[in-house]
Amino acid sequence: RKEVEQDPGPFNVPEGATVAFxxxxxxxxxxxxxxxxxxxxxxxxxxxxxxxSGNEDGRFTAQxxxxxxxxxxxxxxxxxxxSATYLCAVPSGGYNKLIFGAGTRxxxxx
Amino acid sequence: xxxIHQWPATLxxxxxxxxxxxxxxxxxxxxxxxxxxxxxxxxxxxxxxxVGIGQISSEVPQNLSASRPQDRQFILSSKKLLLSDSGFxxxxxxxxxxxxxxxxxxxxxxxxx
Numbered sequence: 001r002k003e004v005e006q007d008p009g010p011f012n013v014p015e016g017a018t019v020a021f022x023x024x025x026x027x028x029x030x031x032x033x034x035x036x037x038x039x040x041x042x043x044x045x046x047x048x049x050x051x052x053s054g055n056e057d058g059r060f061t062a063q064x065x066x067x068x069x070x071x072x073x074x075x076x077x078x079x080x081x082x083s084a085t086y087l088c089a090v091p092s093g094g095y096n097k098l099i100f101g102a103g104t105r106x107x108x109x110x
Numbered sequence: 111x112x113x114i115h116q117w118p119a120t121l122x123x124x125x126x127x128x129x130x131x132x133x134x135x136x137x138x139x140x141x142x143x144x145x146x147x148x149x150x151x152x153x154x155x156x157x158x159x160x161v162g163i164g165q166i167s168s169e170v171p172q173n174l175s176a177s178r179p180q181d182r183q184f185i186l187s188s189k190k191l192l193l194s195d196s197g198f199x200x201x202x203x204x205x206x207x208x209x210x211x212x213x214x215x216x217x218x219x220x221x222x223x
Contacts, residue, residue, distance in 0.1 A: 044154070095161055097144065102152060103153060
């Protein structure tokens, strides 16, 4: 099993829709989790951090399910500008190293 | 807040040529620094990390090396590039004290021909 796994998508949704992505992780000892957004040919940018059960920032909600070892990212009222690849990241092996999933691609259409 | 600078943005190099990519950090001291590579359509692979001057740890065997000659400088090198070294190279550092989130530089897109 990979350390971090994501459905590659693409998720094609209309504007205004609610969409959710999951990310599964293998290390049950992980305490913190991260969602990054990556636009085409750009660097990933930190979107949200999750340290306990969840986190909410405007239209974005990240939730953690420790029992099933996955984190989710929910986007409400999708905008065209939300189109991007969403990467999850989990610490692994100390020294604040992060292991990244391969990303889930979201395409929001009019 | 921390800012990471990378250059060049784009590089096309022939097979067998040397490589040097530089990453510098502003706004923080003694950061943990990381080199990642992203192949086309793939996730980020951790190549090297450094917790201080002269301290380098390699995550995967490869044709590349890294150095940290100064606190805020992290260099990725190769003596002879291979076609498989092509990719998007990203330098990352801790976003802020106490947080595990990284800030990334804008990356270098390397094509080996």
